[in-house]
Amino acid sequence: MPRLFTGLEIPAEVGLALSMKRGGLNGARWIDPENYHITLRFIGDVDNTTANDVADSLDQLSNSMSFQVRLNHLSTFGGNTPRALYAGADVNESLVRLQAAQERVLQRAGLEPEGRKFVPHVSLARLRGSSAQDVAWFLAQSGRFEPLTFTVGRFVLFSSKDSVGGGPYVVEQSYPLAA
Structure with a gap:
């Protein structure tokens, strides 16, 4: 029984830039850049x-x-009990429209x-045992987030193994977008 989700791949050069944020956060299990x-x-x-x-x-x-x-900032999910560190994306009309169309x-x-x-x-990382204070310190020390922009030319159907999270993910099918 496959576990599926749709998503956008992250180009290698953007993944490399994001991977430079790795390290220095207690309780972080860093996701491999090829699984971003x-x-x-x-x-x-x-x-x-x-x-x-x-x-x-x-x-x-x-x-x-x-x-x-x-991608324009670093943040976390979980509030006072942080569970994930992420790079947030601008919400733009094209992205929202594609996601809503998939939902329908x-x-x-x-x-x-x-x-x-x-x-x-x-x-970027799954957090276990990281305090809100640890995360706040990490975010303060990570410096200014230089925005990273890339063009989306397709979306994909991914599968994943039943695991704790963070991959590995397999592209089952790709769907090109019109230029």
Whole structure:
């Protein structure tokens, strides 16, 4: 039974720049740069028939236009109990439109609606035992975040193994966007 999600790949040069933020945070389990991505829609564990339906349904979105994504800050999820460090992306109309279109298509394919608000980001580390104070210190010491911009020419259907998180992820199918 595959565990699936859709997302945007991070170009190698952007991944390299993000990987320079690694280190110096107690309790951080750093994600390998080759597993960096922006999740558009978590699908979850599905049977093979549903996986094939999902892959076929996403085909109708390949006429979407390519666009740019700009990563512009570091932040965390979890508030006083931080659980993930991430690089946040600007919310732009093209990105939101692609994510919303995927949500509609996947619901028509029989999936339950996504319960979480879409927050475009690249997870850099999973945090366990990191205090809010540790994270605040890390963010203060990391210096100014130089924005990183890249062009999105496709989105992909990823699969992952049932694990603690952070990969490895496999591209099951790609969907090119119009130039």
